[in-house]
Structure formats: structure tokens, C-alpha cells
Amino acid sequence: MTLQERQPERTTIVLFSGELDKAIAAFIIANGAAAFDHEVTIFCTFWGLNALRKDEAVPVKKNLLERMFGAMMPRGPRKFGLSKMNMMGMGPAMIKNVMKKHNALSLPQLMELAQEQGVKLVACTMTMDLLGLKKEELIEGIEYAGVAAYLGDATEAKVNLFI
Amino acid sequence: MTLQERQPERTTIVLFSGELDKAIAAFIIANGAAAFDHEVTIFCTFWGLNALRKDEAVPVKKNLLERMFGAMMPRGPRKFGLSKMNMMGMGPAMIKNVMKKHNALSLPQLMELAQEQGVKLVACTMTMDLLGLKKEELIEGIEYAGVAAYLGDATEAKVNLFI
């Protein structure tokens, strides 16, 4: 037991979903774990990769299908919809409004806090390839890796969630 | 290994989803784990918190937005829809019918069994605040906590699921 106690706990989250409520849940858990001194990895894959996109369009070379994917998917966390009660975009506005009133952190603020706390944000390189997203289109301070690196972290962690 | 064998195993589930099929899956896993003498925690957050609502309306003081959230979200597990093939509410009726024929426990029965087996049902206090749900509106015999308490349990568990 002593050996284990010396090592920090680890938490990993696969952020698969590109939805406001699920991403908020992921970053609240990640920030909580980081506050407990866990080493935390959020592996952003599939639709979840959109959380790492910059708000603004970045001029990069893309083929037609990549341009289509880029246009159809939300550009950054501010554009995320809800998994439930999206109501043509009214739901996210209501949730954001209510979170503001309760002084709860917004998703972009939760992400900023996560980065400040040393949470490792990883962009899934396979998803980047498939959807044609380039490094220039993603936010700063993140890492780039594949499923092997994720599994390396997850195998050393006890709390492993798929969101 | 001997030290570990003396401690009971732990299982935690974050119930994020407010859908019949996912909640059934969560409570089947929880009851199974409890039958194996695991200490089980179900942390009900976001839409999953609705599983802990009483069937009937409870008169509590709410502002307009809280009343709207309360009215739009399902009041208790009997009102849950399906994540797939909901078919305007016909899907849940079909599933419930088929479960009855096979003598499978309904969601309310699975929840009752979970409480009898000592599964710890936790209402996420942050979600209660945001959606304006009061303790009087939730079922008896549950605990109230935040993400820190969840992480405390999860860190001691090997089976941690996000549903």
C-alpha cells in the first residue's frame, strides 16, 4: 500500500460528446479531481474534440468534406447545444442564464480553470485526421495523442469515465 | 492483497441521464454490485436527478425559471422516456409492457430494491440549486452532496461508471 500512497491518484475522462451539459459535467468532475491533487487527463475524441476548437475560423487548407464537417460541428464550447431540452437553441441560453445567476462557472471558464490546475487536455489525433481539424484550429496548451496514450493513463487511474 | 480483501469493494455510478433505459441499466448494475456486497453509490446529477423526484407536485416556493424547469423535466422515474425509439412515448410503454411480461423489475422497483440493499442514492446539490429542485420534492432516504463527495467514493472504487 505504501508504494501506492506515494503516487498521486489519477483520473481520466474520455470526452466523446460534443454537448454543453455533458462537457460541463466532465469539466466539473475534472476540476474536482484536480483539486484533490489527482493527475487528470481529458481525452477529447469524436464530437468532444469540438470543445478544443477556437471560436474564430482559422484559414487552413481543407478539402470539401473537411470544410463541411468543420461548418456543421460547433466551433468551440460556446457553440455547444444540450443533449436534452435543446429547444432550438433556447435550452443552452436558459442553462447559461441560470448558471450565471448562481455564479456557477461557464464551460469556457471551467476549461480555463482546468488548464490552470494542470488538467491535461488531449486532442485525439485520429479524430483530427478524420474530421480534417488542424492544430491551428485548436486552442493553445493542449496535447496531441492517440488511444494508446489514453490507455497508458487510464491503466494507472482508478476513476475512468466515458462521457 | 490481504488488506484489500478485508475492505468491501466499491462501485460508483454517476447517473447523468434522465432516460428510462439508461436509468434501468444503472440500477441493474447497482443492484448486482450490491448483491456482491459492494458499497454502491449512485450520484444523481443533471437530468439524472429527476429519478429522485417524487411523483406528485410538491408546493414549494420557486421563481418562474425554476417552475419552467420543474414542469419541463420528468417528475420521477415513471415519467422517463427512452433514449432511443421513444416514438412519442409509445416506446417506454412497449418496454414497460415487455418487462412486465418477463417479470423484470420496473425502474421504481429497481430503485426500491437498491434502497433496501443499502445502495447510497445521492442528489447532486449543485444541480438542485441550478434547476431549483428542493429537498421536499425528492424521495426519502437519500443523501445530498456535491462532486467532492462523489470523488471521495470513486477514488476508493474500481468500478466507476458515467451513465
Added chain:
Amino acid sequence: MTLQERQPERTTIVLFSGELDKAIAAFIIANGAAAFDHEVTIFCTFWGLNALRKDEAVPVKKNLLERMFGAMMPRGPRKFGLSKMNMMGMGPAMIKNVMKKHNALSLPQLMELAQEQGVKLVACTMTMDLLGLKKEELIEGIEYAGVAAYLGDATEAKVNLFI
């Protein structure tokens, strides 16, 4: 630690979802874990059980409700839709097209690889009962078990995901 190091690591995945993108994510993680010599179990339950269905219709005796379920749910991984941007079936075609261009394995290929690597695919017998799916309708080389067997594997694993 020495005792633990002699045992292989374990990874379990509950495949609850019957959607192309989520199933692809599940099998990519499973194949990655198998490549790292983990013992991997994918427990296919609820809609995820459809991943184990054969492509062709198999003549078995069913009642009306079972025939309805059988007809409404996708028959095998080739029929899966997307959880996002399904766009009346155009989304899956686009994703499949893009995966082919990048020489990424398709879901049926990922499943074949998983079986070759010794990933244990388990059909949830409770779901089979409820939805009226018979062994003859499912692919070869899989196991049949309930939640108890899943929990037995999960309790020995560190990476346990619900997808």
C-alpha cells in the same frame, strides 16, 4: 505490487448504445487495450446488443412484439446510425466514406480484429430475453452472460467504461 504485476490488466466496456460512432469508439479502445495485453470484455446490452446481430434475417419463432423490436432495431453494425448529425442516414455514409479514405478500419473490421485479439464479446442474456433476440440471430464466437458475470470481470479491472 509483484503479485499484481504478474496478472494481466483488465479492461471492460459496457456497450449500451446502438450507434455507429459510439460503437466505433468502444471497439477502438478495446482493440487498443488488447494490443497492450489487457484482458478485454465488451458486455453488449440494451441497444448495444444489436452490434452482435447477423446482417441477414434468421428464421426464428417470435411473437408480434418481438418481431416489431427485431424490425425496428438495426440488424448488425452495418445498419448503425450516428448519435449526432445522422441527417437521415447521410451522416453515417459520410463518416464511413471518410474512414475509408483514411484507411481507418470500419466497425465490422474493428469487431473482427477484436475477436482475433481475443476480446471477449458478451451478449447480455436479459436483453436477449426482453427484446426476443435468439442465439441463432447473433454472430459466432461470442459468450452469453448476465450482469453478474460482467461485474465479476469489472471488479478485477481498472478501466471500466459505460458507452
